[in-house]
Amino acid sequence: MSEGELPLVFFSLTVAALATLFILPPGVAVAYGLARWEGAGKGLVETLLSLPLVLPPTAVGLVLLELLARGSPLGRALDALGVEVVFTPKAVVLASAVMAFPLLVRAARSGFEEVDPRLVAVARTLGDSRVRAFFRVTLPLAWRGVLTGALLAFSRALGEFGATVLVAGNIPGRTQTLSLAIFHRTQLGQDAEALRLAGIATFIAFAAIYATEILSRRREARARA
Amino acid sequence: MIEISLRLPLARFALEIDARFTSASVAVMGRSGSGKTSLLESLAGLRRGARGRLVVGGHMLLDSAVGMDVPPEARRMGYVPQDSLLFPHLTAQENVRFGVRKGRPSRVDEAVALLELEPLLHRYPATLSGGERQRVALARALATDPALLLLDEPLAALDVALKERVLPYLLRIRDEARVPLLYVTHQLGEARVLAQEALLLEEGRVRAVGPADAVLGGVTRGLLGMEPEENILEGSLERPAEGGLRLRVAEGFSLWVPDAANLAAGVHAAYAVLAEDILLSVGPLTGVSARNVLEGTVRRSEEAGVGDRVLLVEVAGVSLAVRVTEGAVRELRVVEGSRVFLAVKTSACRRLR
Numbered sequence: 142m143s144e145g146e147l148p149l150v151f152f153s154l155t156v157a158a159l160a161t162l163f164i165l166p167p168g169v170a171v172a173y174g175l176a177r178w179e180g181a182g183k184g185l186v187e188t189l190l191s192l193p194l195v196l197p198p199t200a201v202g203l204v205l206l207e208l209l210a211r212g213s214p215l216g217r218a219l220d221a222l223g224v225e226v227v228f229t230p231k232a233v234v235l236a237s238a239v240m241a242f243p244l245l246v247r248a249a250r251s252g253f254e255e256v257d258p259r260l261v262a263v264a265r266t267l268g269d270s271r272v273r274a275f276f277r278v279t280l281p282l283a284w285r286g287v288l289t290g291a292l293l294a295f296s297r298a299l300g301e302f303g304a305t306v307l308v309a310g311n312i313p314g315r316t317q318t319l320s321l322a323i324f325h326r327t328q329l330g331q332d333a334e335a336l337r338l339a340g341i342a343t344f345i346a347f348a349a350i351y352a353t354e355i356l357s358r359r360r361e362a363r364a365r366a
Numbered sequence: 367m368i369e370i371s372l373r374l375p376l377a378r379f380a381l382e383i384d385a386r387f388t389s390a391s392v393a394v395m396g397r398s399g400s401g402k403t404s405l406l407e408s409l410a411g412l413r414r415g416a417r418g419r420l421v422v423g424g425h426m427l428l429d430s431a432v433g434m435d436v437p438p439e440a441r442r443m444g445y446v447p448q449d450s451l452l453f454p455h456l457t458a459q460e461n462v463r464f465g466v467r468k469g470r471p472s473r474v475d476e477a478v479a480l481l482e483l484e485p486l487l488h489r490y491p492a493t494l495s496g497g498e499r500q501r502v503a504l505a506r507a508l509a510t511d512p513a514l515l516l517l518d519e520p521l522a523a524l525d526v527a528l529k530e531r532v533l534p535y536l537l538r539i540r541d542e543a544r545v546p547l548l549y550v551t552h553q554l555g556e557a558r559v560l561a562q563e564a565l566l567l568e569e570g571r572v573r574a575v576g577p578a579d580a581v582l583g584g585v586t587r588g589l590l591g592m593e594p595e596e597n598i599l600e601g602s603l604e605r606p607a608e609g610g611l612r613l614r615v616a617e618g619f620s621l622w623v624p625d626a627a628n629l630a631a632g633v634h635a636a637y638a639v640l641a642e643d644i645l646l647s648v649g650p651l652t653g654v655s656a657r658n659v660l661e662g663t664v665r666r667s668e669e670a671g672v673g674d675r676v677l678l679v680e681v682a683g684v685s686l687a688v689r690v691t692e693g694a695v696r697e698l699r700v701v702e703g704s705r706v707f708l709a710v711k712t713s714a715c716r717r718l719r
Contacts, residue, residue, distance in 0.1 A: 259451055262412045265438035266445040267465030267510055281455045
């Protein structure tokens with residue numbers, strides 16, 4: 142790794158990790174709600190939540206840009222607070238988080254759907270409140286889905302390009318991530334460097350997925366023993 | 367003391383139950399879908415929309431008139447579902463300790479000893495047999511020191527051999543741990559051996575309620591959607607001078623049972639005899655190898671599946687279920703009121719406790 146690449150990798154990892162951490166609590170809550178809630182409008186909510194998966198990322202980026210623009214209500218409110226988002230590292234995190242959110246929700250939700258609600262009922266009769274039962278029974282049993290979702294979200298955030306480039310730009314040393322840098326290098330004709338960055342990205346993705354596999358296998362072996 | 371006054375709308379009908387129980391063991395019977403499980407879930411606080419009044423052991427659980435509905439975690443109901451529902455991510459020990467809280471009474475050690483779980487404590491549910499799982503589920507409920515144990519067909523998922531091994535534990539919970547039981551079952555034999563009072567439900571309403579003998583004596587198979595296949599006989603053991611071991615079930619009704627050195631005269635015991643293990647004859651039985659020959663009267667004759675009938679035969683005031691083929695019933699001309707003789711091989715009597 143050359144000297145310029147280390148901060149780049151570090152920045153990308155931090156952004157992806159922060160984006161994942163930020164969407165984890167709301168993502169888990171939404172996933173759990175969708176798994177348990179059977180009401181009118183469920184299909185509509187599901188469709189809305191899946192939109193970022195199917196829209197062109199640049200379209201999502203554009204919407205975010207409009208929402209945060211100086212003239213918009215949200216932009217004015219942020220301005221009043223002295224918070225600047227557009228074309229800052231915050232925008233990178235925001236764009237990655239929005240794009241990764243549906244992936245987290247989908248995987249976590251299937252994890253929650255596998256948990257027998259009657260186990261929760263038994264936990265309640267054993268003295269657990271709703272919240273306590275969630276953390277002692279539901280979450281430990283759905284953890285694989287949540288972990289898979291978090292990992293998918295992390296990987297998606299790491300690879301985010303379209304939305305990021307619109308909201309955060311491609312500013313080396315400020316908002317440039319690995320995937321933006323790969324594009325940037327090829328544009329400059331530095332194919333060898335671009336290729337090396339692609340290699341690094343591959344390695345990170347591989348390590349993350351492999352670690353999850355090992356973790357879940359160890360846990361499963363214990364439950365079978 | 368259990369006071370039930372419950373209204374709960376269900377899919378096909380509404381549950382409307384008014385009953386009071388004063389004994390330590392109540393059997394809830396009725397065919398599938400008659401509302402038995404809904405009653406248990408209402409007591410456990412797992413059913414929304416239940417109205418009425420529920421009082422268990424002096425504690426008000428539900429009083430919709432004043433808007434009181436105690437949440438399940440504060441009801442102290444020990445709930446044991448049919449399929450045990452152990453937490454798969456926890457060991458047997460962690461399951462048993464699940465409901466234990468600091469500063470609240472716990473009966474973990476007692477439950478582990480009573481249900482003989484010591485060797486299983488470090489295993490995960492996936493590695494336990496059906497009977498072992500059911501014992502862990504019983505201990506998990508018992509360990510929280512419940513005011514009432516709600517048992518939803520705890521033996522139904524087990525085969526006959528396993529059933530025999532779990533039933534004695536239920537008797538121990540009733541007699542040694544002294545926790546009141548509300549017990550849903552399809553088995554007349556189980557209900558007879560476990561319950562002092564019984565509640566018979568039909569389409570969500572009380573069909574009969576009262577002392578177990580009175581309620582269970584009058585039930586028909588159709589009403590229960592069940593099979594009284596297993597006879598469970600209780601009594602004290604006798605050691606006659608000529609040797610061997612006998613169970614004295616009632617005045618004029620004793621049964622030779624397999625001898626075992628560890629059983630002393632005077633001990634209270636329970637034995638199971640399958641309905642198909644009893645031989646029926648219309649004439650006096652002599653020269654048969656079965657040592658137990660009983661004389662009784664056919665009280666009821668009912669269809670039991672294809673080509674079979676179950677006769678309820680009263681012997682010295684005790685009702686025995688005997689399974690025979692339709693053909694045999696026709697040939698022997700057995701009708702309700704017939705005098706019959708029953709032969710039971712000693713080896714067909716299996717000890718429950």
